[in-house]
Amino acid sequence: MKVLSVTSEIYPLIKTGGLADVAGALPLALAGLGIETRTIIPGYPAIMKAVDGHAEKVHTFAELFGERATLYAAKCEGLDLLVLDIPALFGRFGNPYNSATGEGYSDNWRRFGALSKAAAEVAAGVLPGWEPDLVHCHDWQAAMTPVYMRFSDVPEKPSILTIHNIAFQGTFGPDIFPWLGLPAHAMAVDGVEYFGNVGFLKGGLQTAWAVTTVSPTYAREIQTPQYGMGLEGLIAARAHTVHGIVNGIDTDVWNPTTDQSLASRYTPSRLRLREPNRQVLSERFGLDDDTSPIFCVVSRLTWQKGMDLLAEAIGPLVAMGGKLAVLGTGDHHLEEAFRNAVRLYPGRVGTIIGYDETLSHIQQAGADAIVIPSRFEPCGLTQLYGLRYGCVPVVARTGGLADTIIDANPAALDVKVATGIQFSPVETWSLVHALRRAINLYNDKKAWMHMQKQGMKSDVSWKSSAKLYADLYSSLFV
Numbered sequence: 001m002k003v004l005s006v007t008s009e010i011y012p013l014i015k016t017g018g019l020a021d022v023a024g025a026l027p028l029a030l031a032g033l034g035i036e037t038r039t040i041i042p043g044y045p046a047i048m049k050a051v052d053g054h055a056e057k058v059h060t061f062a063e064l065f066g067e068r069a070t071l072y073a074a075k076c077e078g079l080d081l082l083v084l085d086i087p088a089l090f091g092r093f094g095n096p097y098n099s100a101t102g103e104g105y106s107d108n109w110r111r112f113g114a115l116s117k118a119a120a121e122v123a124a125g126v127l128p129g130w131e132p133d134l135v136h137c138h139d140w141q142a143a144m145t146p147v148y149m150r151f152s153d154v155p156e157k158p159s160i161l162t163i164h165n166i167a168f169q170g171t172f173g174p175d176i177f178p179w180l181g182l183p184a185h186a187m188a189v190d191g192v193e194y195f196g197n198v199g200f201l202k203g204g205l206q207t208a209w210a211v212t213t214v215s216p217t218y219a220r221e222i223q224t225p226q227y228g229m230g231l232e233g234l235i236a237a238r239a240h241t242v243h244g245i246v247n248g249i250d251t252d253v254w255n256p257t258t259d260q261s262l263a264s265r266y267t268p269s270r271l272r273l274r275e276p277n278r279q280v281l282s283e284r285f286g287l288d289d290d291t292s293p294i295f296c297v298v299s300r301l302t303w304q305k306g307m308d309l310l311a312e313a314i315g316p317l318v319a320m321g322g323k324l325a326v327l328g329t330g331d332h333h334l335e336e337a338f339r340n341a342v343r344l345y346p347g348r349v350g351t352i353i354g355y356d357e358t359l360s361h362i363q364q365a366g367a368d369a370i371v372i373p374s375r376f377e378p379c380g381l382t383q384l385y386g387l388r389y390g391c392v393p394v395v396a397r398t399g400g401l402a403d404t405i406i407d408a409n410p411a412a413l414d415v416k417v418a419t420g421i422q423f424s425p426v427e428t429w430s431l432v433h434a435l436r437r438a439i440n441l442y443n444d445k446k447a448w449m450h451m452q453k454q455g456m457k458s459d460v461s462w463k464s465s466a467k468l469y470a471d472l473y474s475s476l477f478v
């Protein structure tokens with residue numbers, strides 16, 4: 001089967017979050033199941049540089065959203081890419097969506113409208129010698145692809161839209177509609193119209209043959225007003241086509257037995273070899289060199305991630321004897337709150353504001369636990385890295401966190417299946433209670449080590465999830 005994947009970011013070439021990890025890993029996992037994936041992606045400077053010298057021009061669009069566009073084919077990092085080169089739209093350095101001030105580019109509707117339109121043309125067969133059987137689109141940036149396929153003269157290809165985070169919907173004013181190149185009747189409830197505006201994600205949810213999201217719990221949650229962010233009615237109406245498939249991780253990149261970022265590599269049976277990583281971590285974050293538990297954070301510092309709750313829990317955490325190592329970037333007031341905590345609790349709290357992939361590996365290998373108090377979490381990856389590295393996840397009971405961590409309640413501890421700690425409701429007092437449970441368990445060395453080992457045994461690879469995607473593809477391709 002041939003699949004066209006449509007995405008606005010892909011690991012390891014350009015990444016702002018979990019979407020890139022999925023878009024980069026899934027094609028490789030599906031290849032083992034006989035599914036050939038080509039990925040269409042905007043030609044940002046980072047992508048153009050990566051394919052420079054070995055890209056082949058495969059198609060020219062005389063006009064896409066007022067611009068001339070070129071499609072290049074290139075193999076890169078094991079991926080089979082179709083790069084959409086439109087310098088006026090994509091030739092911008094830095095974050096793929098936002099300007100240096102952090103604001104979304106005002107022409108994002110043109111940029112990702114063009115990506116979706118080009119993808120629909122590829123689906124319709126404009127490339128010589130290659131036509132997909134199915135189109136898999138990711139998030140609002142690719143969500144107009146099934147809309148263009150629906151409102152075209154060419155027979156429609158089966159399509160899947162995966163929601164990685166419903167908070168990002170790509171909603172624009174009605175004045176852009178005439179520029180989208182769609183027939184007038186597409187500005188309606190069974191097209192892109194969304195409360196009088198143009199909704200890219202809404203249009204995709206309406207027209208894709210199947211909708212997936214990245215965990216079964218999040219698939220249920222987004223059918224409710226609390227999590228659906230306005231789209232719950234539409235998703236609930238399509239419930240029979242909505243599936244939740246948990247993300248896997250790249251188990252070669254995230255492998256504590258071979259990880260070259262670490263000071264010391266280790267296996268479940270030699271957990272004491274984590275110690276040198278703990279020391280590096282303590283030095284980097286300026287933490288006291290003692291045996292009290294280190295909790296870590298690798299995260300965007302935002303409200304969604306519950307980082308304000310954690311900032312409020314620092315006092316109690318320190319009073320209970322815990323230490324905290326925070327790596328992240330995000331909202332300025334949260335960055336400031338974690339910097340402040342370092343001043344208040346020297347040696348007990350360390351904060352590094354920034355994005356540092358290598359350091360994130362050291363944290364998972366050196367800290368005792370990772371704290372993820374998200375208010376909502378479609379899937380989450382850092383708890384999966386935590387499982388793999390024996391860094392026990394302390395998580396909010398929501399979305400993919402609820403689906404991937406087995407809470408250390410007495411029954412689970414009794415039968416030795418616990419892999420972490422869950423808490424609910426997602427409020428500060430409840431988080432503090434979870435941190436206390438974690439510290440009590442940490443002090444029971446045998447129980448803690450068992451939980452680490454149990455986590456390290458969990459299957460966090462793409463194997464079973466890729467099979468679920470393959471089955472879904474087959475069910476649509478008749």
Ligand code: ADP
Nearest residue numbers: 017018299327328354355356357360380381382
């Ligand atoms: P989201 O996509 O909502 O940000 P995920 O947990 O799904 O959350 O994915 C976040 C990814 O980004 C993970 O791979 C995580 O390790 C990485 N990450 C987040 N912040 C940082 C940081 N400051 N430094 C290094 N890696 C980070």
